Amino acid sequence: MISATLPLITVLFGPWSGLLLLLSGIWFGALWMQPFGSLAVVQQDDRAVLLAYTVVGALLVVAGHQLAKVARRAGRAEAATQDAADRLLQVERDARNRFDIALNTAGVPFFLLTPIVHDGRVAELRWDYLNEAAAQLFNQPAAVVIGSSISYVRPTGWDANLLLDRLAPLAKRTGREAFDVRVEGDNGEQWFHVIAASLQGSVVAWFGDVTPRVRAEQALSEADRRKDEFLATLAHELRNPLAPIRQVAEILEQPGLTDERKKWCITVLRRQSAAMALLLDDLLDVSRITRGALTLRKEAVALRDVFDDAVEIARPMIESKGHQLAVKHHPRPMSIEADRLRLAQVMGNLLTNAAKYTPPGGHIELTAEADDAEIVLSVDDNGIGIEPDKLSAIFSMFSQVNPDHHRQGGLGIGLALSKSLIELHGGRITASSAGRNLGSRFSVHLPAASRVVPEPVQTRDAPTIASSVERHRILVVDDNVDAADALTALLELEGHQIRTVYSGEEALDILSHYSPDVILLDLGLPGMSGIDVARGIRAMPSTRDVTLIAITGWGQPQDRARTADAGFDFHFTKPVDVGQLNEAIDSAVAAP
Structure with a gap:
């Protein structure tokens, strides 16, 4: 039994363990041979057996030692193989990771x-x-x-x-x-x-x-198509005034021409040459805006004046088609910082378009609205309307509201030009329509910050009091009793109904039962300042649209900015020019 375990012990624990086990077996065998209990082996047969055991055991120990070497070599080979496999697997994982990173970052x-x-x-x-x-x-x-x-x-x-x-x-x-x-x-x-x-x-x-590339190609193709249409339309629009100009020239060559006929010829020449000038002006304006060469000449301008100019521009088209035009001014007189000529050009263009695309006998409405965020000037009509899919393109260059441009006329640059001019003012222009033949609305949105209090007009002598002047309810607020009473007496001489108070708190209290058309408000009031009173007046629904005139000794630009922000319509410095004050009251009263 010991002999059988020698190779295993040697393999597991090494040759010295196998040799020790072999010696233990020899010692154990000697003790159990005759004589028992003694290491001496007397009999010849026992000696032969013990020698054979020793030789075989030694061979087994040697064999176990060799087997252990083979096992160790095999283990090292297996470990090397496993290590190589692990390294190969790691290389494969790294390659896959690099592959994923490369493809994902692409x-x-x-x-x-x-x-x-x-x-x-x-x-x-x-x-x-x-x-x-x-x-x-x-x-x-x-x-x-x-x-x-x-x-x-x-x-x-x-x-x-x-x-x-x-x-x-x-x-x-x-x-x-x-x-x-x-x-x-x-x-x-x-x-x-x-x-x-x-x-x-x-x-x-x-x-x-490649969606951006395809869309860019489509946009270029569409722009090229519109350019061709524009050139064709330009030729058509220029031939329109050229035809009557040529015909009038031939008429003027005829002998015996009456004065009435000559006057008619001159009228036609002026009208048609003006039409050509407008076409060229639009083209030049577009070119200037494209090159960034167009600059605005901003000043404080009354919206009423802008509306008057715009109506004058569009009047020939409106009257030729028999339209009804309703102009609805803001309840309060309002002035904004803008280029009067350009803003009137935009509103005139919108009115002309409304007249052009509205069947004869239509209705057009020009309105002004304002809130804390913006000032909105709108043109509404009951004309041919705009289909929803065309709303987004009508402000593009060479675009036509109606594709039948030869019948309606126009180069298709008016709305694009208007959009650019309004954007130069810091605003935006929008269009809306319920659909075909349901009319449309074009609105100019200007930031509320563009509202200003205008400088007073040049001082002049006070006009004589006329009996035809409309009388109005006016509230005078000034802590200087003499100044308040003197102004009250002057206004009463003109027939106005005047109420006078001497503090901001009294002014707000009296407004609960008195509804003036105009409030003349001093800024330097004790306690509640005129600015605070103005904000309180604008916050009350009953006086939100009342005409508010600042009477103050402060006249710097920053002071005017403060009064405009508080909601004042006019800003006058003391001593107040009566002529200017009467004009402010008259303009306020004229508002519906």
Whole structure:
């Protein structure tokens, strides 16, 4: 038994352990041979057995030692093999990681598709790999996409048959394919440029989003088309005034021309040459804006004056078509910092367009509204309206509200020019319509900060009191009793109904039962300042639109800015010029 374990002990614990076990066996055998209990071996047969055991045991120890060496070598070889396998696996993982990083940072959708063959033909394609950019094209997680067929899982809006027809042939042969695909995705129409190639029986494909490029090409094509239409329209519009000018020239050559006929010819020449001048002015303005060479000449201008100028510009078109024009001014006189000529040009253009695209006998309305955020000037009509799909394009260069531009006339640059001019004022212009033949509204939105209190007009002598002057209710607020009473007496001489108080608190109290048309308010009041009183007046619904006139000794630009911000309509410095004050009251009263 000990002999049988010698190789195992030697292998497990080394040759010295096997040798010790062998000596122990010899010692144990000697003790159990004759004579018992003694290490002396007397009999010859016992000596032979003990010698044979020793030789065999020694051989077994040697064999176990060699076996241990072989086992160690085998273990080292196995460890080296395992280490090599681990290193190879790590290399493969690193390569796959670098592959994933490279494809994911590319930002372009990348796919690997494997064919599914039935009856010798490619029946399906299976998604086997996709990078992060590609995963974003799907409405499902990448784990669901990988392993699925393109017939069941594919990017939103993509045609499975198109993909199969274009990509499947590459799974059977080597080659490369490039083509464009139009899809209707979650973000609307999109275009992708697909580059695909065969790869050992599979197909790899890059799907590049070329939507911006395609849209730019479409925009260029549309711009080119509009340019051609513009040139044709320009030729048409220039020929229109040229025709009567030529005809009038021939008439003037005729002998015996009456004075009345000559006067008519001159009128036609002036009208037609003015029409040509307007066309050229529009073209020059567009050119200046494009080059950044157009500058505004801003000043404090009354909206009423802008409306008057705009109506005068559009009057010939409005009257020629028999339209009814309603002008609704803001309840309070309002002045803004703007280029009067350019703002009137924009509003006149909107009125002319409304008249042009409204059937004869139509209704046009010009209105002004204001709140804490903006000032809105609008032109409404009951004309042909604008279809919803055309609203976004009408402010583009060479665009026409009505495609039948030869009948309506115009170069298609008026709205684009108006948009640019309003943007130079820091505002915006919008259009809305309920649809075809349901009228339209064009609105100019100017920031509330553009509202200003104008400088007083040049001082002049007070006009004589006329009995025809309309009388009004006026509230005078001034802590200087003499100044308040003197102003009250002067206004009463003109027939106005005057109430006088001497503090801001009294002014707000009296407004609960007295409704004036005009409030003359001193700024330097004790306690509650005139600025605070003005804000309180504007906050009350009953006095929100009352005409508010500042009477103060403060006349610097920053003081005027403060009064404009508080809601004053006019700002006068003491001593007040009566003529200027009467004009302010008259303009306020004239507002409906």
